[in-house]
């Protein structure tokens with residue numbers, strides 16, 4: 001099969017490659033059509049679906065996957081959230097979300113001021129490219145769970161649902 005993923009982010013591409021080891025994986029940026037920093041489950045999920053549907057325009061692929069990171073509020077506090085969507089050629093869409101963790105107050109405050117988590121994390125850790133590496137989830141879980149591992153779980157949930165429905 002040819003599986004396309006709507007991002008060149010290494011954690012997302014790696015998660016799809018790990019979950020579809022027998023298949024050809026193609027990485028191509030696909031617009032989320034939502035804000036660069038989604039701020040609810042609905043918006044983050046919509047970004048994942050839009051990315052997957054956008055990838056389907058590539059006529060030669062069998063499955064298209066969109067993965068999107070965002071934050072969502074519970075009780076006035078922000079949690080990291082991530083969503084995935086898998087679209088088939090027949091435009092059937094499966095969705096799933098990943099683990100969520102509470103963000104420290106100092107990080108949440110900057111997001112509420114309109115900043116992007118990726119940028120905030122670089123300043124917080126004084127390191128570049130966190131979004132391509134362990135991610136915010138890796139930093140705040142003492143690297144017990146990396147961004148790629150979290151996305152791998154989401155892609156497994158998508159693959160499993162797609163297999164079950166076949």
Ligand SMILES: O=P(O)(O)OP(=O)(O)OP(=O)(O)OC[C@H]1O[C@@H](n2cnc3c(O)ncnc32)[C@H](O)[C@@H]1O
Nearest residue numbers: 007009036037068069116117118131135136137147
């Ligand atoms: O190239 P794309 O696929 O867009 O990769 P991205 O890293 O920007 O990932 P998202 O657009 O899905 O993430 C939405 C925003 O949340 C940020 N983000 C989400 N999860 C993150 C994480 O674990 N570590 C760092 N930034 C994260 C990210 O930098 C964006 O500002």
Ligand SMILES: [Mg+2]
Nearest residue numbers: 032036037069
């Ligand atoms: Mg992005």
